[in-house]
Amino acid sequence: MVSVAYTDAIGAFLFVGGFLVAIPLLSGQIDGGFLGMFKNLPEGRDTFTGNLSFMQAMGYIFPIFFLVLGDQNMIQRMGAAKDVETAKRSGRGLVIAEIFVCALIITMTTAGIYLLPNMDRPDTVIFQLAIGFLPPLMGGILMAACMSFIITTGDSYVLTISSNITYDIWNRFLRKDATDKEKLLFPRVSAVGVALLAYLMGRFFPDILSVQMYAYSMYGASVTPALVCALFAKKVTKIGGVCGILAGGLGTILWEIVFRSPFGIKSAIITVPFSFAVIYGVSALTQHKESVPLERVYGKNVA
Known part of the structure; x- marks a missing residue:
């Protein structure tokens, strides 16, 4: 930061x-x-x-x-x-x-x-x-x-994504014993990779507004419903959240790219409620699954 x-x-x-x-x-x-x-x-x-x-x-x-x-x-x-x-x-x-x-x-x-x-x-x-x-x-x-x-908007998103890659994937699953020097170096390398990937993806859109609205729709339909439910809905399960993320992301791709926004309706109007519905539906079916302690998620004492 x-x-x-x-x-x-x-x-x-x-x-x-x-x-x-x-x-x-x-x-x-x-x-x-x-x-x-x-x-x-x-x-x-x-x-x-x-x-x-x-x-x-x-x-x-x-x-x-x-x-x-x-x-x-x-x-x-x-x-x-x-x-x-x-x-x-x-x-x-x-x-x-x-x-x-x-x-x-x-x-x-x-x-x-x-x-x-x-x-x-x-x-x-x-x-x-x-x-x-x-x-x-x-x-x-x-x-x-x-x-x-x-x-400033671009570097903020690159920074957050590289942080996710570093600490949520690389450090948590692939390199648990990483040194401080490696933890400083890896985000910089991943930030360059994320920026290059963003540039390549942007080449497929006709203008700035199109790629912006597609990115906002994807984020709003996949990440936000799961985040809101995790904070405010006590009975939402981990499996429900993951399924909601997948449903929102895949739904946006299908609606925007495969179906080409039928009737002129933007994907977020359909996929955001759909993501919430999947989260609550799957959570209702998986209520008795074992809960995951916060210590296992963060790897430290959070009491």
């Missing part, structure tokens, strides 16, 4: 600062200025769901909601806090910061509706605004702010 804490903080300040400077410059190029930008939205863009139906909107909201609900990045950061009170303050600050940053992003993309009415790549709208409507210096700052956001 320490290795990315300072770079993440710098990236966050750069991101927010770049947007705060860019928004007044962009809104000044729109008739009516900042307030007029929201009062005179084109037809179809002036409602909560825009041109999307309710089901289509839920298809985008579901993956994001369940990703945030079980996001390992946040859980690791909360777990790294020095005490419970610090973690609670961090959580409250996170909610406030998230609302503020989302408001900045919405305002920026709203400016793009006016300045780029015929855009064909909405996933790059901020980059297009930076290049076409801002002075070179400010455009560069805005693009750097966006890249900092992408990089």
